[in-house]
Every structure is written in structure tokens, then in C-alpha cells.
Amino acid sequence: MDPEQRRQLGAHYTSEADVLTLLRALFLEDLDDSLARVLQLHGPARELGLAAFHDRLAALRLLDPACGCGDFLLVAYRELRRLELELLRHLPAPRACKVSIQQLYGIELQPAPAKLARASLSQLEQRLDHELADALGCPLPRRSAPARVQVRCANALRVDWASLLPADACAYVIGNPPFVGKKARSAEQVADMQIVFANAKGTAALDYACAWFVKAADYVAGTTAEVAYVATNSITQGEHPGLLWPLLRRDRGIEITFAHRSFAWRGQANVHVVIIGFAARAQRPRRIYEAGDVRVVDSINPYLVEGPHQTLSKRRDPLDPSTPRASFGNMPNDGGHLLLDEAARRELLRADPSAARFIRPYVSAKQFLAGQARYCLWLADATPGEFQQSERVRQRVANVRAHRQASTRAATRKLADTPGCFAEIRQPATAYVLIPRHPSARRAIVPLGYFTPDYIVADSCVAIPGASMYHFGVLSSAMHDAWLRQVGGRIKSDLRYSIELVYNNFPWPTAATPAQQRTIERCAARILQLRQRYASTALGGLYAPDAIPGELAAAHRQLDAAVDDAYGIDPRVSPGERVALLFTLRQRTDQMKFDYKIEMVPEDVCGGYNVPAYTEGALEVWQEDVLFLRAEGIPLVEFAIVLARWLHKLVETETLYYASMDFEEEPIFALSWDARLQGFMPSSVWSMSKGVPVPLEVARGSAASYIENLCRDLAPHGICLTKVIADAIDG
Ligand SMILES: C[S@@+](CC[C@H](N)C(=O)[O-])C[C@H]1O[C@@H](n2cnc3c(N)ncnc32)[C@H](O)[C@@H]1O
Structure with a gap:
């Protein structure tokens, strides 16, 4: 296959070691353990155990829906036969082998690799039969019917996988679906994706491989089958999780069962991949594999870190309204x-x-x-x-x-x-932090700058005016670095610093004490001082891999320790654990959010009397990135007044109730306190999803942010929302 055709088809082949990594996590570790346990038994229990294990091996059916030359199927088959041989060795009397290539199913678009997969599987079967006979020293009775290899040459996104293998007979879906980015896609591939995604919003930005995730989710729905794919790590970064996972989890009930966090792919230098295991009926506990370690956890989120499900969407403002805003240069x-x-x-x-x-x-x-x-x-x-x-x-x-x-x-x-x-x-009027928008991922530390406003900043950088030495310190730390690398996504092999995804979603160490903040400031200032000492070397060279001077590296370590202290995290944790902590902090603040779009403001705002009734727009209420309510033509100021009155209430757990004349009995939006759940349950006549309880401080924080944002957005229209609210509350 020529390189261009290979790129178009996403036909990149996986090394045996990477295939084994996937298969081990998916089922081989478990089968090895089960066999070891059976072999520890004695007498009839052992014989019964071995027979049951043999049946279990022979009942497993595996499907690779982008099987290429069949690498995954071949390794899986060889491993099943390895287990069978081990089992047969321990039987007192010879028994026919049961595991056959008929248990393996594949789909491949291209006739040549599909043919090769069939031939390779048949040859492997013959070779393993001979090896088995040699190992056991007797020709074994063969299976009754000759096995047929089930590799179909077809477009996997257009055929019903169940027509090849019914889903409830399938144990595992495996593979390395083709990775084809937006720009390289053919018209047919675009059409394939539209069919699978049923034109769901935003999916055009997803990689072609994501269609295999959704197709597999539909296939395994209602069954115990489990899926595991190798995919490039970009599907766990940037916009991908926020676009893909609502389709998988919200719409299809899929959960992640295990994950291998990003590792260098043996198939191609510079490519980093992840392995994601998922199922519709996912068992607990779950496992995260990272840098040779495995951690057993309760849940895994789409960024492949421990924690409840959460995806990030683009935010217009920082999570914490008191942090300075960022803009391009x-x-x-x-x-x-x-x-x-x-x-x-x-x-x-x-x-x-x-x-x-x-x-x-x-x-x-x-x-x-x-x-x-x-x-x-x-x-x-x-x-x-x-x-x-x-x-x-x-x-x-x-x-x-x-x-x-x-x-x-x-x-x-x-x-x-x-x-x-x-x-x-967009020139800052004050000192500012400078962040290159596309820094190289190869540097262990992404160097940021701190400039006075006489330096004109270009739009290849993000500028954060009003940022203090403390902000520079936190943004230069290992915590923020782990966040950037996970959340930002990539552009080629460079990182992508997105204001809306990375900066605005970043959870700051809001509980940092003044003393901790001062330490961070001191460490940050020391880094800037040391850079002066090496002013003759360009910053890119100073921070090049393995080139950073010892004292500067030490200063960064001190800063990292100071920031870790402010977050209350052990400095020895992995980048994945850092990101997990940040998600936990973030979840506390993002369990409910009010979004809006102003559509109409009154022409005459003098006196403000008509502002509450005539400032209209669309209102959205989001819970953990799931849309709970969308309503058009809502008097946004009137809603702000209702929220402000509720915030003023002395009894904090009192119900919030917002209704219009037409829906007096049923609220447009309400929050009622549930003492058992220790949270407010949302309700609405137009609710679009099932609400989840919101803790008191989250509900109050969301209401306050709504008022603050609306206040800011109405100011250019000559409306002072603070005054309108004060008048309404006094009145
Ligand atoms: C990344 S390769 C994986 C190959 C195989 N797992 C291996 O490692 O040998 C992806 C394979 O998917 C095939 N493919 C691409 N689009 C397809 C489609 N729509 N339906 C089925 N197979 C497809 C390509 O021809 C390629 O062989």
C-alpha cells in the first residue's frame, strides 16, 4: 500500500507488543489468573474446573471491525491456544482441542489485507495444531467440522456487525480503528460518519476512529460484551472528549472499564496512543495503567484519569471569576x-x-x-x-x-x-503573563513570560493582563503543565494553549493561604531572576530537553512543590493523578451552570423600568455538561432578579422558584432542597434531561456567576444590572 493510500485509510499497523498490552488488560490477565487458580485445586474439583475453563475458552468470540491483516486476531488466537495447551497438559487423558479460528471475526475494507488475514489465520491454526501435537506427544482428535475464517471484506461503518456475529454471542470487540483527521477524510468517510453519528451536533470535528467507538457502543448495548481499542491520545484531549462522550455515555450508557494512559506507540515514532476499554454493563473496579503502574479505581473519566464522568466544554470566562481574563495578543x-x-x-x-x-x-x-x-x-x-x-x-x-x-x-x-x-x-495596559499558543510538547517545562505593558504582544501568544507573580507561578507549575498537556489537545506535535478550554477551565488553588501564595510568588520571582543570569541563551534553548541549567531546574522544582502544597497534593504523584485532582476540584464548581444569549434589549433604558420585562434571550441550564434546560425568549433580567432575591434569603435552603404567567403551576426553573441528598434538585416544565442534586454552595455560586456575567454583558447596552436588581429588591 502506498503511503498516501495508507494515510487515507488510516492503515497503521500495531506491533505485537502493543496488541498484547491491549489483550492482557481486556481479558488475558483475567484468563491467566483463572487458570492459575484452577491449577491450584486438587482431585475432581480440579478436573471440573479445567473442563469449565476449557469450555469458557472455546466459547469466547472476538470481533475486530477494522482488522487489516488480522494482527489483533492472530495474537488473540495464539494466546487462546497457549492457554488451551497449558490446560491440556494438565489433563489426565487426551482431549480434543476446542479453540478454533471460527471464534475470530473481522471486518476489513480492503480486499488484499482481508485475504491476507484469512490466509494468516488458517496457517496459524495449522502451525499451532502441529505444535500442540508435538508438545503433547500424540496426534489429537481434531474438531468435527473444518473451521472457516470469518473475515468479511466490507465497510464496517455501513454493515450491521450483528449480521456477522450476534452481539450477545460476542465477548470482546478489539482493534485499532483507522485514525483519519478532519482534513484528510474522503467524501465517503464523511458520509460514513454522518450515518454513524446520525448528524449529531459537533461531530464533524471528531476523528474518523470515533465512529468505531459509537458503532461499537450501539453493538454492545444491552450485552455484557466489552470493547477495547488502541487510539491516538488526541481523542482524550482538546475538544474530543466533550464531543464524543455525550454520544457514548449520555446517549448509550457506556462507561470506561480500563485505560492505558498515553504511551509511545511502537508502530511509529512521535505517535502517542491510549488504550480504552469500555462497556455498556461495566463492572467495578476499574483500572488505570500509567508508566508501568496499575491503579484500581472506582471510575475513569474520558481524559483517562480517576474520577466521576466529566467533560470540558469551551468557557467564555475563567472558572473562578476573580482570576484575570486571558486574551490573544x-x-x-x-x-x-x-x-x-x-x-x-x-x-x-x-x-x-x-x-x-x-x-x-x-x-x-x-x-x-x-x-x-x-x-x-x-x-x-x-x-x-x-x-x-x-x-x-x-x-x-x-x-x-x-x-x-x-x-x-x-x-x-x-x-x-x-x-x-x-x-x-488587545495590548495589555498592565503587566501580563505571556503564554506561547503552540509550545513544543518536547520540553519538559513550557516556559511562560512575564512582561511589562510596553512590550507589544503578538497574536501567536496568549496574554493575561493583570496577572500577578502568584498567577505566573501557578501557571508555570507542574499542575498547570499536566492540565495543559491533557486538556489542550495538539496541533501536529505541539501543544495547543486554548483560552476557552485550558485557561478558563483551570481550577486554581482557591484554598491557598496567604503564606502559601507568598511562597509561590517568591519561587516564581526566583525563576525570572535566574533567567536573567542566562540572558545570553534564548529561552527555547535554556529549556530544551536535557539542557536546562541545574539551578533553574531546581527553582522550578521548588515552585512545583510550593504549588503542590497549595493544592494539598503529594509532589510524587503522576501527571494523571494531578489531572484527576484538578477534575475533582473543578467538579465542585461546575455541577450547575447558567448560560444565556442576549437576543433583545429595550431601546429606551432610561429609568430602567422596562429593563426586566424587555431584556430577552435564550437561557440554558447545564449540569455536569449535560443540558438540563433550554428555553427561548426568557426575560433574562427578571430571572436575574429572582436569583438575586433567592440569594438574599436568610434561609439558604429555601426553594428557588421561577415561573412565568403562562406556566404558573409549573416552573421554568426551580431548585428544591432535598435534605436526604443534601442538595438542590432542579426541575423545569421544559427539562431536557434528568437533573442531579447540586450542593448548596454550588447552586449559590452558579446563581451569583449568572448575575455577574449578565451585569458585564449588559453594561455596553447602558444597563446597570446591579442598580436594576437593587431597585427591584428595595421595591
Ligand atoms: C489502523 S489499521 C488497523 C489494522 C490492524 N488492526 C492491524 O494492526 O493490523 C485500520 C484498518 O482499517 C481499515 N479500514 C479503514 N476504513 C475502514 C472501513 N470503513 N471499514 C472497515 N475497515 C476499514 C484499513 O484498511 C486498515 O486496514
Whole structure:
């Protein structure tokens, strides 16, 4: 198969070691243990045990629905025969072997690998029969009928797997479904996904392999069959979990039974894979395998860390409203005419020394890591009259205008009217933390920056204005690093720093004491000081794998320990355990969230009398990322007033009840305290899912955030929500 066809089909083959890793976790460890236990018995109990074990082996049916040349099926068959041989060796009298290739089922799109899989399985069967006869020293009575290999050449996403093997006869679905990203997909593959996902929202962004997860979930529904797939680790990162798992868990009741966290794939350098075991009737306990260790846990979430089910969606604001907001840097869209390297800056100053007041240092992600000095003309604060006096600056601005006028995009052509300014201006007015948006995953520590506002930040970076040394410290720590690597997703082999997924969902150590905060600040400042000492080395080189100077590495370890102390976590834990703790903290704050979209604001807001009735929009109530309520045309301010009154109540567990005139008997939204569950149960005339109890502080925090966000979003419309609420409560 040529490389392009291989890429298109996602045909990457799995090494025997990786296949065994999957099979061991799925059933081989269990079978090995069971056989060892039977062999410890004596007399008739042992004989009965061996016979039952033999029947169990012979009853197992396995399906690989993207079987390629049959690597998974071959290894699985060989292992079943290994167990059978061991069992037969311990029998007092020869018995016919029962395990056959007829227990293995495969589906493969391409005729050639499908044919190869059939041939290889038949050959393996013959070879193992001979080996068995040699090992036992007698020709064994063969099975009654010649075995047929069941590998079907078909599109697995379009055929009913049960037509090959009924689901209740199947014990395990295994394999390495084809990984084909959005851009590489053929029209037929897009159509395959639409069929499997039934056009569910957002699924176009999922990898092709995800369709095998959903198809398997449909197949095993209502049965005890278990599935285990190898997949690239990207399906446990970024947007994937939030898009895939509602389809699997909410819609199909699937749970994860075991997981091998990310490990380097033997098949191809630079590819990291995970193994996910899942089932509709999942047994407890569950197992997480990480770096040679196995942990028995109660539940595993879609990021493959211990903890109750939780997925992240994009948030507009940080989880904790008191943390500074992040934004992208400034976007020039200038054809390079506003940017200067060192030589261009010198040349400009030689020709026109007065241009110095327009020149500011410019930090892009590349410059930040590579350490080359770069500058820009920053005319946002200058009047046109001022910079027109400089011939060189005027010429550069004219070039920007010409560049923008030549654009095919109307929005860029419009920017030609303000050629002296960057296209998008988001320059912090205070000191800020700088985070490269796509840092290399190869560095053990992702270096962040801390800059004063005279440094113009480029849009290849995220900037967090108003961030203190404490914020810089926490964001530079191992805790935040583990979060970024798990949650951010990748772009090629680089990490992806998404504000909405990574930063806004990050749970800060809110219980940190002032003394702990001061220690973090001290450790963070020490890192910046040490970097000064190595100022002649670019930051990218300073933090290159194995190159970081000892004292800087030690300073990072001290910072990590200080941040770990603030989170109350043991510094020796694995990255997976760090992420698990962060999810636990996050869950406390994200069990209920009110979202909205303002659709109508009153034209006349004077006096504010008509604001509660005429500010309308769509209201959504989410619980643990499941939509509980969506309602259109809701008076959002009126709802805020009801929430504010409820927050003012002296009895904190009093019911919250919000109804409209039309639905007086049934609430649009209510929260009633359930003393037994120690939480508020939500209800609504339009509820879209089953509500789950919400602890008191979560319910109150969600209501307060709704009011705070709405207050912020209505301010540009001239509405002061705080005053409207105060008037309503007083009145
Ligand atoms: C990642 S390979 C796995 C191969 C096999 N597990 C192995 O390791 O040898 C994925 C296989 O799925 C096949 N494939 C791709 N799309 C398919 C489809 N729609 N239905 C069935 N098989 C498909 C490819 O031809 C390829 O052989």
C-alpha cells in the first residue's frame, strides 16, 4: 500500500507488543489468573474446573471491525491456544482441542489485507495444531467440522456487525480503528460518519476512529460484551472528549472499564496512543495503567484519569471569576510593514531619529523562545498628524494600506482605513503573563513570560493582563503543565494553549493561604531572576530537553512543590493523578451552570423600568455538561432578579422558584432542597434531561456567576444590572 493510500485509510499497523498490552488488560490477565487458580485445586474439583475453563475458552468470540491483516486476531488466537495447551497438559487423558479460528471475526475494507488475514489465520491454526501435537506427544482428535475464517471484506461503518456475529454471542470487540483527521477524510468517510453519528451536533470535528467507538457502543448495548481499542491520545484531549462522550455515555450508557494512559506507540515514532476499554454493563473496579503502574479505581473519566464522568466544554470566562481574563495578543495583518528586526530598526532610526517614540519591542511566540529582538511601529496611541511627519513611517503606513486594500477579504480591505494600527488591538495596559499558543510538547517545562505593558504582544501568544507573580507561578507549575498537556489537545506535535478550554477551565488553588501564595510568588520571582543570569541563551534553548541549567531546574522544582502544597497534593504523584485532582476540584464548581444569549434589549433604558420585562434571550441550564434546560425568549433580567432575591434569603435552603404567567403551576426553573441528598434538585416544565442534586454552595455560586456575567454583558447596552436588581429588591 502506498503511503498516501495508507494515510487515507488510516492503515497503521500495531506491533505485537502493543496488541498484547491491549489483550492482557481486556481479558488475558483475567484468563491467566483463572487458570492459575484452577491449577491450584486438587482431585475432581480440579478436573471440573479445567473442563469449565476449557469450555469458557472455546466459547469466547472476538470481533475486530477494522482488522487489516488480522494482527489483533492472530495474537488473540495464539494466546487462546497457549492457554488451551497449558490446560491440556494438565489433563489426565487426551482431549480434543476446542479453540478454533471460527471464534475470530473481522471486518476489513480492503480486499488484499482481508485475504491476507484469512490466509494468516488458517496457517496459524495449522502451525499451532502441529505444535500442540508435538508438545503433547500424540496426534489429537481434531474438531468435527473444518473451521472457516470469518473475515468479511466490507465497510464496517455501513454493515450491521450483528449480521456477522450476534452481539450477545460476542465477548470482546478489539482493534485499532483507522485514525483519519478532519482534513484528510474522503467524501465517503464523511458520509460514513454522518450515518454513524446520525448528524449529531459537533461531530464533524471528531476523528474518523470515533465512529468505531459509537458503532461499537450501539453493538454492545444491552450485552455484557466489552470493547477495547488502541487510539491516538488526541481523542482524550482538546475538544474530543466533550464531543464524543455525550454520544457514548449520555446517549448509550457506556462507561470506561480500563485505560492505558498515553504511551509511545511502537508502530511509529512521535505517535502517542491510549488504550480504552469500555462497556455498556461495566463492572467495578476499574483500572488505570500509567508508566508501568496499575491503579484500581472506582471510575475513569474520558481524559483517562480517576474520577466521576466529566467533560470540558469551551468557557467564555475563567472558572473562578476573580482570576484575570486571558486574551490573544495583537494581530498586525500588515504585510510585515509595521514589524522591524534589529537591522530595520537601526536603519529607520538612522534615517529618522524622531521615529523612536513610535517603536516598541514586539514579542511573538517565536521571538520569545528564539530570543531574537523584534520591534514594531505602534501608532495606536499616536495621532495621524504625529506620524505623518516622519517620511519613513509614512511610507510604511502607506505600504500597510496597499497590502490591506489588495486583500480578497472585505474585512481586511476595511482595515485599510486605519493603516497605522494593528488589525486587532488587545495590548495589555498592565503587566501580563505571556503564554506561547503552540509550545513544543518536547520540553519538559513550557516556559511562560512575564512582561511589562510596553512590550507589544503578538497574536501567536496568549496574554493575561493583570496577572500577578502568584498567577505566573501557578501557571508555570507542574499542575498547570499536566492540565495543559491533557486538556489542550495538539496541533501536529505541539501543544495547543486554548483560552476557552485550558485557561478558563483551570481550577486554581482557591484554598491557598496567604503564606502559601507568598511562597509561590517568591519561587516564581526566583525563576525570572535566574533567567536573567542566562540572558545570553534564548529561552527555547535554556529549556530544551536535557539542557536546562541545574539551578533553574531546581527553582522550578521548588515552585512545583510550593504549588503542590497549595493544592494539598503529594509532589510524587503522576501527571494523571494531578489531572484527576484538578477534575475533582473543578467538579465542585461546575455541577450547575447558567448560560444565556442576549437576543433583545429595550431601546429606551432610561429609568430602567422596562429593563426586566424587555431584556430577552435564550437561557440554558447545564449540569455536569449535560443540558438540563433550554428555553427561548426568557426575560433574562427578571430571572436575574429572582436569583438575586433567592440569594438574599436568610434561609439558604429555601426553594428557588421561577415561573412565568403562562406556566404558573409549573416552573421554568426551580431548585428544591432535598435534605436526604443534601442538595438542590432542579426541575423545569421544559427539562431536557434528568437533573442531579447540586450542593448548596454550588447552586449559590452558579446563581451569583449568572448575575455577574449578565451585569458585564449588559453594561455596553447602558444597563446597570446591579442598580436594576437593587431597585427591584428595595421595591
Ligand atoms: C489502523 S489499521 C488497523 C489494522 C490492524 N488492526 C492491524 O494492526 O493490523 C485500520 C484498518 O482499517 C481499515 N479500514 C479503514 N476504513 C475502514 C472501513 N470503513 N471499514 C472497515 N475497515 C476499514 C484499513 O484498511 C486498515 O486496514
